[in-house]
Amino acid sequence: MIGVDAGGGDRLALGVLTQYRMATTEQMHRVIAPSVRIEQTRRRLTRLRAEALVDRITLPQAGRTRVWFPTAYGVQLASEWPEMRGHRPSRTVSDPTAVRLKAGHTLTVTETALAFLEDARRHGDLFRPLDWIPEVHHPIGSGEAVIPDALLYYRRGPADGDNGAMLRAFVEVDRATMGPERLAAKLPAYERLYRYVPAVPGRRPTLQDPVLEEWRRRYPLFPRVLFVLDGTGPAGVENRISALRAGAGLLAPSRFLHDVPVLAASLADLLQHSPSAPVWRPVHDPDPDQRVPWTDSGHRQT
Known part of the structure; x- marks a missing residue:
């Protein structure tokens, strides 16, 4: 029946948990129903658990967080x-041991x-819970792939004065569990994705039928790349x-950094000031004091 949304809240809750992989009770409440009492979210999750759709673990080292x-x-x-097709997570998403071992990183991604x-809610921008898609696979050849922590779809509101521009971003959340050099090694992978053209057996590109980069099959513009840094203090963030x-300096001859904004910010700054505040550091800008909003129009792609 048109206009009936029976189970809509349950559907969103299950969709969020499936797409985000996991979340605490408080995080689920903030995602799906921030305007109601948290007890309603607890009851909803308990009902879904009784229906064998979700389960939970308790983290004793985190104040017995569920x-x-x-x-x-x-x-x-x-x-x-329909809204979930093509984004099915791995089988380990439902394994309690895997959930426990991945909780630190995945809950930070959810945060x-x-x-x-x-x-987005504060600014009237369009960004719904399912517009955050973790671990989207992007091949770059030779059996390798770029798999960002999340792909973000975000439409600015009319108050921003740009007719509601659609923004996309690859988000990499770093908890300082790897060395700075390994973190920086992700940049060449994104540069490879930017120029990767899949080989088509028996086909030669022509002016009338050129072979385009793989990413153009999904996006009109290459998504900007956002590094969110956590798990370390100010000195560690600077390092x-x-x-x-x-x-980025090693990629200087490439058009990648010329065409695609690559920004970094600490999670602490995002939580204190908001992601739309000028807290992002352009990694290709030699000025260490330069800080911009992530929504700045920095694309120069054609």
Whole structure:
């Protein structure tokens, strides 16, 4: 029946858990129903658990925080929905041991999503919970791929004066679990993705039928790249941004950094000031004091 949304809240809750992989009770409340009492979110999650769609673990080292995740049945059901097709997570998303071992990183990614989501709500921008898509696979040849922590779809509101521009971003959340050099090594992978043209057996490109870069099949513009830094203090953040800048310097002959904004900011700054504030450091800018909003129009692609 048109106009009936029976189970709409349950559907969103299961969709978010399936797409985000996991979330705490508080995070789920902030994502799906921030305007109601958190007890309603707890009851909803308990009901979904009774229906074998979601389950939970408890993290004793985090004040006995409950972390919710989808069951295999929940993933199977949600993956059939039109808004979820093509984004099915791995099987380990429903394994309690895997959830426990991945909780530190994945919950930080979810907290990053919430920073953008709550900022969009404040500004009247269009960014819904399912517009944050973790771990989208992008091949770059030789069996390798770029898999960002999340792909972000974001439309600015009319108050921004740019007719509601659509923005896309690859988001990399770094918790300082790897050295700065390994973090910077992600830049060449994105540069490879920017210029990667898949080989088509038996086909030669012509002026009338050129072979285009793989990413153009998905995006009208290459998404900007956002590095969100956590797990370290101000000095550690500076070290990691310096490493990213050094890595960017090695890509100098490429058009990638000329055409695509690559920005870095600490998660602490996003939470304190908001993602739309001028807290982002362009990794290709030699000025260490330069800070911009991530929504700045920096694309020069054609």
